[in-house]
């Protein structure tokens with residue numbers, strides 16, 4: 001699963017070219033907008049990947065693609081500071097959703113407890129769950 005985010009100070013804004021191309025190729029409800037509503041649209045993500053970040057981004061933006069495991073659908077959160085966005089997985093939300101699906105399944109309570117135990121002990125590598133912040137790169141020594 002992929003999403004778009006803005007990787008610099010400024011704010012999420014698509015270039016006119018990306019917006020026009022999106023309008024041509026896609027009829028999703030966000031097609032007319034250069035807004036953040038379009039960040040999850042697969043057609044727009046494809047366009048950004050084709051055009052590259054520079055051509056897809058508005059004047060004060062650096063539009064980038066972040067990719068997450070499909071199991072995290074619905075658990076992606078955006079943090080924003082002065083328009084600079086980072087994307088992360090809300091691990092608590094992910095675990096709650098996983099537990100909910102165990103509760104909805106028809107397994108025995110014993111098996112359910114075992115599966116919930118597995119979910120709670122599942123370790124997530126935080127580095128893989130977060131978009132990079134290119135404007136805040138540390139110098140390598």
Ligand SMILES: [Zn+2]
Nearest residue numbers: 026028041043
């Ligand atoms: Zn679209």
